[in-house]
Amino acid sequence: MYKRYLYGDGPGAKQESTQSSQTKQEKSADSVQDIMTTAVTKCWEKVEESCDRFKNSDVLQNARGPTDKRKQSSWKTVRVFVSSTFTDFFNEREVLVKKVFPELREWCEDRSLYLVECDLRWGVPKDSTTSDTIYTCMEEIDRCHSENEGTPFFINLTGERYGWVPSDEEVPVDIKSQYDWISGTSITFMEIMHGAYRKRNPNAVFFLRDGEFCKDIPKEYYEKFYKRFVDADPVQKEHLRVLKQKLRARFPDQVFPYSCQMEGVTEEIGTGRATLKLKGLDDFAEKVQTFLQGAISRTYPDQKADKNPDPELQEMENQRLFMEKKSEFVAGREDLLKTMLSYAKGETPVGLQLTGGNDKSFVRDPVYWGLEKGDNPLLCLSGPVGYGKSTIMAKLAQEAEKCGIAVVYHFVGCSSDSRQTEKMYRRIIQTITGEELDDMPPEEQDCMKFYKDKFRNCLPRLRKDDKAILLLIDAMNELVDNNAYSHLSWLPPMFPGKIRCIVSTADNHFPTLHRLEEHPFYHAKMAALTIEDARLIITHTLARFNKRLAPDEMDLILSQGCVDNPLWVWLITEELRLFGDFRTLSTKIKSISVSVDGLLASVIKRLILDDDTGYMKKAVSVIGCSQGGVPVHDLMNLLGDIDQKEALPALYWAKIRRHIKPYVRTVGTREYLTYSHSAISKAVEDTVLTSKDEVKTYHTTLADYYLTWSTDKYINVEMVPYHCTQAGLKQRLINFLRKSPDSVSMPDFVRARYFQSMRCKNLADPVLPSIQDAVICMACSMKKSTFAPRFYDNKSSCVVCGSQIFGHRPAVRAHYCAFHSVGQSERIGKCHVCENVVGKDPSRKQQLGMAYGQLCDRCSFGNDAKKCCLILSD
Numbered sequence: 008m009y010k011r012y013l014y015g016d017g018p019g020a021k022q023e024s025t026q027s028s029q030t031k032q033e034k035s036a037d038s039v040q041d042i043m044t045t046a047v048t049k050c051w052e053k054v055e056e057s058c059d060r061f062k063n064s065d066v067l068q069n070a071r072g073p074t075d076k077r078k079q080s081s082w083k084t085v086r087v088f089v090s091s092t093f094t095d096f097f098n099e100r101e102v103l104v105k106k107v108f109p110e111l112r113e114w115c116e117d118r119s120l121y122l123v124e125c126d127l128r129w130g131v132p133k134d135s136t137t138s139d140t141i142y143t144c145m146e147e148i149d150r151c152h153s154e155n156e157g158t159p160f161f162i163n164l165t166g167e168r169y170g171w172v173p174s175d176e177e178v179p180v181d182i183k184s185q186y187d188w189i190s191g192t193s194i195t196f197m198e199i200m201h202g203a204y205r206k207r208n209p210n211a212v213f214f215l216r217d218g219e220f221c222k223d224i225p226k227e228y229y230e231k232f233y234k235r236f237v238d239a240d241p242v243q244k245e246h247l248r249v250l251k252q253k254l255r256a257r258f259p260d261q262v263f264p265y266s267c268q269m270e271g272v273t274e275e276i277g278t279g280r281a282t283l284k285l286k287g288l289d290d291f292a293e294k295v296q297t298f299l300q301g302a303i304s305r306t307y308p309d310q311k312a313d314k315n316p317d318p319e320l321q322e323m324e325n326q327r328l329f330m331e332k333k334s335e336f337v338a339g340r341e342d343l344l345k346t347m348l349s350y351a352k353g354e355t356p357v358g359l360q361l362t363g364g365n366d367k368s369f370v371r372d373p374v375y376w377g378l379e380k381g382d383n384p385l386l387c388l389s390g391p392v393g394y395g396k397s398t399i400m401a402k403l404a405q406e407a408e409k410c411g412i413a414v415v416y417h418f419v420g421c422s423s424d425s426r427q428t429e430k431m432y433r434r435i436i437q438t439i440t441g442e443e444l445d446d447m448p449p450e451e452q453d454c455m456k457f458y459k460d461k462f463r464n465c466l467p468r469l470r471k472d473d474k475a476i477l478l479l480i481d482a483m484n485e486l487v488d489n490n491a492y493s494h495l496s497w498l499p500p501m502f503p504g505k506i507r508c509i510v511s512t513a514d515n516h517f518p519t520l521h522r523l524e525e526h527p528f529y530h531a532k533m534a535a536l537t538i539e540d541a542r543l544i545i546t547h548t549l550a551r552f553n554k555r556l557a558p559d560e561m562d563l564i565l566s567q568g569c570v571d572n573p574l575w576v577w578l579i580t581e582e583l584r585l586f587g588d589f590r591t592l593s594t595k596i597k598s599i600s601v602s603v604d605g606l607l608a609s610v611i612k613r614l615i616l617d618d619d620t621g622y623m624k625k626a627v628s629v630i631g632c633s634q635g636g637v638p639v640h641d642l643m644n645l646l647g648d649i650d651q652k653e654a655l656p657a658l659y660w661a662k663i664r665r666h667i668k669p670y671v672r673t674v675g676t677r678e679y680l681t682y683s684h685s686a687i688s689k690a691v692e693d694t695v696l697t698s699k700d701e702v703k704t705y706h707t708t709l710a711d712y713y714l715t716w717s718t719d720k721y722i723n724v725e726m727v728p729y730h731c732t733q734a735g736l737k738q739r740l741i742n743f744l745r746k747s748p749d750s751v752s753m754p755d756f757v758r759a760r761y762f763q764s765m766r767c768k769n770l771a772d773p774v775l776p777s778i779q780d781a782v783i784c785m786a787c788s789m790k791k792s793t794f795a796p797r798f799y800d801n802k803s804s805c806v807v808c809g810s811q812i813f814g815h816r817p818a819v820r821a822h823y824c825a826f827h828s829v830g831q832s833e834r835i836g837k838c839h840v841c842e843n844v845v846g847k848d849p850s851r852k853q854q855l856g857m858a859y860g861q862l863c864d865r866c867s868f869g870n871d872a873k874k875c876c877l878i879l880s881d
């Protein structure tokens with residue numbers, strides 16, 4: 008019997024029905040057969056039970072409908088989970104990764120959908136048998152569930168293998184309860200249950216491979232490959248047979264048989280690792296593509312092309328998601344919320360004193376803002392880092408909205424753009440005033456002043472307006488220019504009419520506090536966590552993982568000095584939850600640092616020490632070097648091989664993410680990954696990014712990646728300048744700003760800012776005899792601009808920043824400093840573009856077959872007109 012199963016039947020899909028009737032006939036005669044049928048039947052009884060439990064949620068899903076309630080214009084993420092056994096689907100996965108997904112990704116982008124493939128097996132050479140893997144797989148499916156309306160896109164590939172069956176001890180207890188784990192089944196089987204079967208997921212598709220080709224495995228490789236492709240164990244064979252039958256019955260339109268042929272065996276040079284090559288997979292590829300396109304169109308029928316995604320809409324969406332996520336967990340603080348809410352409603356906040364209002368109000372100038380009697384002072388919430396200010400602010404935004412107040416909120420630090428004062432301000436003004444802001448005209452110098460004037464001019468109108476508006480800005484101390492003199496100069500000292508404004512800041516950031524104190528404001532301070540609150544938080548958090556502390560252990564924690572800080576309490580709870588050895592828990596508690604910084608430092612060290620992928624340190628560092636986060640897709644590539652353009656295997660990445668998950672958050676559809684708290688970023692800087700050279704190397708890696716591999720121009724234009732600047736790669740930055748099509752969309756004033764910072768700092772006052780004009784030879788003057796990726800010619804480009812110079816104003820000529828004028832004279836110049844010799848008119852009046860280099864308004868503002876125009880690349 009055993010032998011027959013091993014070599015006799017080529018159990019292809021077509022033969023299955025006859026095979027199954029044979030099996031029935033032989034069953035009574037064969038006790039081995041009995042035992043295994045019982046085993047399989049028992050598993051399926053449990054499956055049916057668990058399906059019953061999911062019935063209700065099934066109904067719920069259908070009632071909710073497949074369409075997204077969110078704004079139609081915004082981008083959405085589509086996750087496709089690929090489920091299969093490990094060793095026998097290399098060929099198919101290669102087809103998916105290299106052919107199907109790239110095409111599908113483009114198709115998705117035309118519909119403003121962002122495709123993320125989750126193939127955890129890709130690139131992982133062998134079966135992985137840790138409980139970590141089980142966690143990783145199941146959580147990955149959970150993500151797909153939660154992001155794609157409860158009906159994740161799920162591809163299963165099934166051949167002649169049932170897959171690895173973990174023993175009862177190998178499956179952790181909480182996994183068993185969380186996922187209704189059916190013991191004695193394989194991990195691939197459980198993926199099917201969780202991702203498709205139980206909820207009868209309409210977006211799941213099953214590809215059953217005909218095993219015929221196995222006959223053609225070359226003789227010398229037969230032993231080696233046959234067991235990689237066909238299960239020998241009779242119980243597993245029976246499992247597989249029933250599984251295929253059940254899938255066909257439950258998903259009649261979602262199961263596709265396919266066949267393929269042997270191509271041969273290739274051996275890797277060096278390692279000698281042999282791979283079996285299959286051919287004839289075109290049909291398979293096409294079916295996957297067709298099914299997924301159909302399923303995606305059904306789920307997101309209204310998605311339209313959005314070739315120029317509006318960054319402000321995206322930011323609004325990021326802010327909304329952050330606010331919703333943050334406001335979920337509020338512990339206590341009800342009195343504080345109530346007080347702030349009454350202020351938002353226009354009442355006088357009970358228990359809060361008006362403070363501040365010293366006479367040194369020169370930055371936030373009351374005369375400029377035209378204050379009137381009866382305008383409303385601000386309310387500021389301050390507190391130590393980690394006390395949960397953002398959470399309160401998020402909850403407040405929600406509560407105020409419920410009261411019918413129009414809330415305009417901005418959480419600094421929730422996305423990469425959110426720290427930029429200009430972008431934040433523009434968005435806020437547009438939302439409050441309801442007016443579309445024009446782009447800044449080229450003759451303006453100062454973007455913030457331009458916006459400020461616009462805002463001020465709207466205030467008189469808003470004073471008469473009857474609409475209640477609450478402006479909420481969280482973590483003002485984390486704005487990029489938080490130490491500049493002009494910090495908060497854009498914030499009106501008071502707000503007119505029915506506008507109220509609540510801001511928050513860390514109480515150790517004096518520039519922010521001092522600016523606020525220039526004018527009277529209500530000051531609300533976050534109180535420390537009480538012992539009882541701390542006890543509650545710890546108990547509840549651990550209970551979610553079926554864990555509990557003994558009373559003496561709890562008392563030990565509550566006696567620590569830091570227990571009034573919610574961040575510390577949360578961090579220590581995480582540490583204890585992950586700590587395996589309960590007998591030494593007290594010793595562990597005693598060893599934990601009693602400061603937030605110290606505790607975070609040990610958390611980061613632990614992450615790196617416990618990591619078995621070898622990529623944790625780099626991941627932590629790269630996120631730490633980013634400006635407001637790295638898109639997950641990019642991070643996987645960055646951790647892989649940049650030269651070969653090979654991403655890190657998804658399983659490794661999923662493992663890393665599982666461990667850093669508590670300390671990071673993702674923002675937006677492109678999934679920018681960033682640390683969830685500024686204290687964590689700081690701890691990474693202090694523990695991992697200590698060597699300047701190493702930090703430079705990370706920035707270089709990032710710059711290289713965005714210059715050579717990433718094709719997303721919206722991300723490139725944001726990342727390349729930042730990382731080039733940090734890594735000191737001036738020449739690469741210059742090339743990018745001047746030549747790359749990706750930088751076309753960059754506003755002129757931003758480009759100008761980068762060039763200004765790379766300009767030679769020497770003076771070049773043309774009254775001095777040693778100073779020479781910048782000139783451009785005849786040929787170069789008519790060529791397309793060398794200084795910016797634009798269509799006008801060199802003679803109408805600013806020689807510093809490349810913006811266009813129009814003829815309607817007197818030209819400002821560009822000069823070289825004495826040092827850079829060496830070798831030139833009043834008769835002989837050097838072309839600024841090609842460096843060829845150019846003849847000049849000594850009187851500096853006529854243009855003898857050449858053009859004078861010119862400076863735009865921005866590059867010739869004030870003293871800059873008399874500065875050398877050369878851009879220095881080192």
Ligand SMILES: [Zn+2]
Nearest residue numbers: 805808863866
């Ligand atoms: Zn310029």
Ligand SMILES: [Zn+2]
Nearest residue numbers: 767824827875
């Ligand atoms: Zn110079």
Ligand SMILES: [Zn+2]
Nearest residue numbers: 784787838841
């Ligand atoms: Zn030239």
